[in-house]
Amino acid sequence: MTLIKLEGLTKRFGGLTAVSDVDFEIEKGKITAIIGPNGAGKSTFFNLISGFHRPTSGSIMFEGKDITKTPAHIGARLGIARTFQTTHLFERSSVIDNVIVGHRLRTKSKLYDAIFRTRREKREEQMAYEKAMTALEFVGLADLATMQVATISQEAKKRVAIALALATDPKVILLDEPAAGINPEETDGLAELMKKIVQNGITVCTIEHKMQMIMELADQILVLNHGAKIAEGTPEEIKTNPTVIEAYLGGESVAEVI
Numbered sequence: 001m002t003l004i005k006l007e008g009l010t011k012r013f014g015g016l017t018a019v020s021d022v023d024f025e026i027e028k029g030k031i032t033a034i035i036g037p038n039g040a041g042k043s044t045f046f047n048l049i050s051g052f053h054r055p056t057s058g059s060i061m062f063e064g065k066d067i068t069k070t071p072a073h074i075g076a077r078l079g080i081a082r083t084f085q086t087t088h089l090f091e092r093s094s095v096i097d098n099v100i101v102g103h104r105l106r107t108k109s110k111l112y113d114a115i116f117r118t119r120r121e122k123r124e125e126q127m128a129y130e131k132a133m134t135a136l137e138f139v140g141l142a143d144l145a146t147m148q149v150a151t152i153s154q155e156a157k158k159r160v161a162i163a164l165a166l167a168t169d170p171k172v173i174l175l176d177e178p179a180a181g182i183n184p185e186e187t188d189g190l191a192e193l194m195k196k197i198v199q200n201g202i203t204v205c206t207i208e209h210k211m212q213m214i215m216e217l218a219d220q221i222l223v224l225n226h227g228a229k230i231a232e233g234t235p236e237e238i239k240t241n242p243t244v245i246e247a248y249l250g251g252e253s254v255a256e257v258i
């Protein structure tokens with residue numbers, strides 16, 4: 001079943017076409033990977049789906065609804081969550097406070113509520129704490145909840161970034177290079193976490209450069225090059241696709257690389 005349907009998705013920055021006329025469907029309950037060389041348009045593609053950029057043309061349907069012009073905070077409420085680089089975390093705050101802030105940014109209290117401490121505000125504060133704790137337990141970080149982010153490992157920070165997205169109760173989570181900068185063992189741990197997310201009914205869409213991980217993990221892969229879709233398919237199909245081999249790997253012998 002299709003969760004997100006993209007048609008003719010295009011984003012231009014001045015004269016540069018970062019995403020070019022992409023048709024693609026993200027399947028519900030699956031792990032989809034977006035791959036492609038540096039500058040291929042992967043991050044822009046995520047920014048379009050999550051509403052951080054508005055497409056120049058084309059459309060985005062989410063659960064059959066047109067969300068092409070929906071801004072990010074509304075997209076988050078509809079159930080689209082994305083992770084950011086770990087550099088976006090507040091290093092001097094605790095792990096749990098980081099997750100709570102992430103959740104609060106997406107909940108309803110307005111400044112008025114915060115100042116006058118309305119009942120809704122207090123209720124939301126309690127809810128945010130509980131959501132944050134549940135998300136931390138889910139990603140295996142409950143023990144680190146009160147630690148300052150600056151003192152935890154890079155891998156734990158990656159998990160905090162994921163917890164932050166999970167705390168918003170998403171239907172789909174967009175992961176931006178979750179395994180960048182961590183060792184192979186930790187990469188395996190993150191792959192397990194992605195499987196667990198999907199098993200819990202949340203669709204996963206990930207940008208990742210670690211090919212071995214993607215080939216073992218993804219159900220479907222979208223390959224972008226210069227903003228355009230050059231291939232889509234299962235890992236097996238992508239591994240042997242001559243266009244992918246040529247464009248993505250510069251014609252290198254493929255077998256060892258993928």
Ligand SMILES: Nc1ncnc2c1ncn2[C@@H]1O[C@H](COP(=O)(O)OP(=O)(O)OP(=O)(O)O)[C@@H](O)[C@H]1O
Nearest residue numbers: 013016017018036037038039040041042043044045
């Ligand atoms: N806000 C922006 N303004 C202008 N150009 C941009 C902007 N964001 C991205 N670009 C350009 O769009 C192209 C695609 O960039 P994007 O970051 O989406 O690629 P990517 O595949 O995520 O790359 P990487 O793997 O290096 O992160 C690049 O040429 C980039 O310089």
